[in-house]
Amino acid sequence: GESVGLHLPTLSVQEGDNSIINCAYSNSASDYFIWYKQESGKGPQFIIDIRSNMDKRQGQRVTVLLNKTVKHLSLQIAATQPGDSAVYFCAESLIYNAGNMLTFGGGTRLMVKP
Amino acid sequence: GAGVSQSPRYKVAKRGQDVALRCDPISGHVSLFWYQQALGQGPEFLTYFQNEAQLDKSGLPSDRFFAERPEGSVSTLKIQRTQQEDSAVYLCASVYGTSYNSPLHFGNGTRLTVT
Numbered sequence: 001g002e003s004v005g006l007h008l009p010t011l012s013v014q015e016g017d018n019s020i021i022n023c024a025y026s027n028s029a030s031d032y033f034i035w036y037k038q039e040s041g042k043g044p045q046f047i048i049d050i051r052s053n054m055d056k057r058q059g060q061r062v063t064v065l066l067n068k069t070v071k072h073l074s075l076q077i078a079a080t081q082p083g084d085s086a087v088y089f090c091a092e093s094l095i096y097n098a099g100n101m102l103t104f105g106g107g108t109r110l111m112v113k114p
Numbered sequence: 115g116a117g118v119s120q121s122p123r124y125k126v127a128k129r130g131q132d133v134a135l136r137c138d139p140i141s142g143h144v145s146l147f148w149y150q151q152a153l154g155q156g157p158e159f160l161t162y163f164q165n166e167a168q169l170d171k172s173g174l175p176s177d178r179f180f181a182e183r184p185e186g187s188v189s190t191l192k193i194q195r196t197q198q199e200d201s202a203v204y205l206c207a208s209v210y211g212t213s214y215n216s217p218l219h220f221g222n223g224t225r226l227t228v229t
């Protein structure tokens with residue numbers, strides 16, 4: 001299939017290692033943040049979200065950390081597997097009365113070496 | 115149930131042609147969004163519907179772009195007189211409610227190539 005991102009920053013990790021993907025968001029007023037995974041030829045798939053009143057949230061093998069002071073978001077993937085290879089986007093939600101418009105970051109390609 | 119469905123999967127248009135891209139959201143989802151994703155970039159917001167009402171179209175790049183959702187379910191994104199810069203993946207997303215604290219569910223997109 002076609003590549004989602006040909007010129008994206010790339011993180012290459014060994015299978016079984018932990019991965020950390022970082023994101024700097026733009027708007028200090030944003031109060032909801034999401035990580036999406038996008039495989040080639042597919043739409044973004046929800047991984048985990050966090051609200052601004054939290055610093056950390058854990059899911060299955062994934063953890064999201066939020067540092068509002070420096071407007072930084074990170075996604076940690078434990079025991080990275082080949083199936084985790086994809087492009088990862090962070091997204092922030094502007095306070096919006098009538099919807100859930102997301103602003104996406106530029107994405108990071110994760111490559112998992114077997 | 116089924117996820118967000120988009121058709122066609124791929125569309126090739128000659129410059130100047132009109133195209134129509136279809137989105138079937140998850141049944142019962144009130145909110146529907148269209149995003150444009152250029153190669154190597156994150157998705158960018160185009161427009162938003164709550165039921166049949168188009169509440170935000172601030173992201174539409176020009177008046178050649180038009181979206182509708184007449185019955186509050188299926189939506190169509192129409193691009194008139196396509197230009198090469200319109201080449202991108204067009205993603206549709208839906209969410210059950212109108213709260214901004216719910217993740218969007220995306221379809222797999224329509225890849226538009228304008229030659």
